[in-house]
Amino acid sequence: MKAITYDGPFHVRLRDKPFSRIEHPQDAILRVTAAGICGSDLHLLHGLVPDTRVGFTLGHEMVGVIEETGPECTGLKKGDRVLVPFQIFCGSCYYCQQGLTACCENTNPAGDLATGCYGYAHITGGYDGGQAEYVRIPFADVCAEKIPDDLSDLDALPLTDAMATGYQAAEMCGLQGDETVVVFGCGPVGLYAMRSAWLMGAGRVIAVDHVPYRLEFAKNWAGAEPLNFREVDVVSAIRSMTEDRGAHCTIDAVGCEAAGSPVQRALGIYGKLYGGSAQALNWCIHATRKGGTVSVVGVYGPPWTLLDFGTAMNKQLTIRTGQVSVKRYIPRLIDHIRAGRLQSESIFTHRLPLEEAPKAYRLFAQKKDGCIKVALFPRGEPTTIH
Numbered sequence: 263m264k265a266i267t268y269d270g271p272f273h274v275r276l277r278d279k280p281f282s283r284i285e286h287p288q289d290a291i292l293r294v295t296a297a298g299i300c301g302s303d304l305h306l307l308h309g310l311v312p313d314t315r316v317g318f319t320l321g322h323e324m325v326g327v328i329e330e331t332g333p334e335c336t337g338l339k340k341g342d343r344v345l346v347p348f349q350i351f352c353g354s355c356y357y358c359q360q361g362l363t364a365c366c367e368n369t370n371p372a373g374d375l376a377t378g379c380y381g382y383a384h385i386t387g388g389y390d391g392g393q394a395e396y397v398r399i400p401f402a403d404v405c406a407e408k409i410p411d412d413l414s415d416l417d418a419l420p421l422t423d424a425m426a427t428g429y430q431a432a433e434m435c436g437l438q439g440d441e442t443v444v445v446f447g448c449g450p451v452g453l454y455a456m457r458s459a460w461l462m463g464a465g466r467v468i469a470v471d472h473v474p475y476r477l478e479f480a481k482n483w484a485g486a487e488p489l490n491f492r493e494v495d496v497v498s499a500i501r502s503m504t505e506d507r508g509a510h511c512t513i514d515a516v517g518c519e520a521a522g523s524p525v526q527r528a529l530g531i532y533g534k535l536y537g538g539s540a541q542a543l544n545w546c547i548h549a550t551r552k553g554g555t556v557s558v559v560g561v562y563g564p565p566w567t568l569l570d571f572g573t574a575m576n577k578q579l580t581i582r583t584g585q586v587s588v589k590r591y592i593p594r595l596i597d598h599i600r601a602g603r604l605q606s607e608s609i610f611t612h613r614l615p616l617e618e619a620p621k622a623y624r625l626f627a628q629k630k631d632g633c634i635k636v637a638l639f640p641r642g643e644p645t646t647i648h
């Protein structure tokens with residue numbers, strides 16, 4: 263079968279691999295109809311994630327049709343159209359029982375720091391990903407969600423990760439109404455955080471990035487006020503927009519590859535302190551008013567980052583973090599999509615055959631050609647339902 267694999271830093275490749283097969287009675291095999299590329303895939307592409315082995319299949323955002331089920335996968339049948347949250351979870355452990363599927367303790371044989379994840383190196387279990395014709399879905403009964411008939415595949419695809427992550431980012435701000443929220447990063451995650459912040463009652467949403475077309479997209483698609491950190495001193499600009507106090511809440515939707523500080527980049531990325539550059543996160547800390555909240559969904563690795571924690575502590579900031587526990591948000595997000603409050607298809611500026619994934623990675627990584635988000639189709643673009 264066709265699969266997109268990691269081929270060493272800065273290289274992905276289309277390979278022919280053996281077909282995915284049932285390895286455990288609770289597995290199912292998904293025939294992928296659409297797969298996304300996530301900002302997290304770029305951390306892999308750039309060689310920043312430990313234990314990333316050549317030849318594994320990339321991709322943790324996918325929707326498709328069930329092709330085969332294991333003997334203990336009884337809730338699904340061949341032909342069901344499903345979406346698959348990016349983490350793999352058991353549904354029954356201590357954390358899963360609390361809805362914290364992102365913390366499942368049963369799916370990552372490589373350690374207990376993170377849960378198992380599709381297509382995300384061996385530190386998250388070495389599971390092959392969904393940028394392929396087929397993918398194995400462990401614990402399929404709990405992990406795969408049927409897609410309602412009135413939602414298209416591209417409606418459902420952002421639910422697997424970016425939309426849920428942006429939504430959780432806004433939720434972690436604990437908005438009461440009328441707050442100023444600053445979102446660092448105008449990628450898909452940041453854009454969904456902006457739209458979700460409006461939904462949750464924000465009075466003002468400011469978007470920070472340094473890629474002009476992405477700032478423009480944030481303005482038009484998410485109704486945010488754009489701020490280019492190459493053109494202004496971003497912390498001073500935010501303070502001067504907020505009675506010199508700073509925003510009530512800031513969201514880090516950038517993570518470990520943040521630009522804006524040569525020192526952070528050198529130590530965090532080129533120096534391989536795997537935590538990465540904390541530039542966006544430090545700006546969040548400095549741009550939030552005392553007593554405010556910093557919500558972090560940008561990905562950082564262990565073991566450390568050069569974080570200005572003292573300032574956060576002295577300003578009495580609340581810092582909330584996390585990988586998103588996708589499953590618990592799905593019903594709510596489906597309601598928002600149906601009501602037109604969250605848009606899904608329109609985030610996909612690029613829709614390409616799976617074979618063109620190397621080009622897609624290039625455009626997305628280099629922020630070229632107006633690329634916001636890519637959908638890859640192993641068998642051509644599925645027909646839109648509405």
Ligand SMILES: NC(=O)c1ccc[n+]([C@@H]2O[C@H](COP(=O)([O-])OP(=O)(O)OC[C@H]3O[C@@H](n4cnc5c(N)ncnc54)[C@H](O)[C@@H]3O)[C@@H](O)[C@H]2O)c1
Pocket residue numbers: 300301302303304305423424427446447448449450451452470471472473476491515516517518519520521522541542558559560561584585586629634
């Ligand atoms: N917590 C989770 O569960 C979860 C899920 C999905 C993605 N993520 C993470 O969220 C982050 C964003 O993902 P994405 O798909 O939107 O990626 P993306 O690469 O499309 O977007 C990141 C944006 O940040 C901008 N940027 C770079 N440095 C910046 C800075 N200092 N200040 C402000 N903006 C800056 C980039 O120009 C880019 O537009 C990544 O770190 C990704 O790994 C986390």
Ligand SMILES: [Zn+2]
Pocket residue numbers: 300301302303322348423424
């Ligand atoms: Zn992701």
Ligand SMILES: [Zn+2]
Pocket residue numbers: 351352353354355356357358359365366367368
């Ligand atoms: Zn679990």
